């Protein structure tokens with residue numbers, strides 16, 4: 001039984017804009033999502049959480065996916081992981097990083113895991129924090 005509410009985690013960008021980085025998650029998963037984005041950004045004060053009732057007939061909440069191992073710069077670790085394990089070219093990775101910052105890399109990574117099963121990708125990221 002999941003909560004009838006859905007939470008969204010927003011990341012405040014340097015421009016002042018907020019970017020939704022975890023959408024329609026189960027509110028009890030918010031802490032995991034915040035921990036994840038703190039690890040990505042190295043900051044604790046960039047995330048804003050909103051909670052609203054799930055629309056009638058809404059599907060199950062989205063899972064909060066785990067991160068690859070991060071050593072040193074999150075952007076470098078993510079680029080390496082996307083290139084080595086996801087077959088996403090360095091050029092594409094660098095383009096995403098340039099265009100959207102490190103949060104774009106995480107979203108690209110989450111998307112690839114959402115669209116492909118762990119079997120297809122040959123690895124998974126348990127989201128235990």
Ligand SMILES: [Zn+2]
Pocket residue numbers: 068081085086109113123124125
């Ligand atoms: Zn991965």
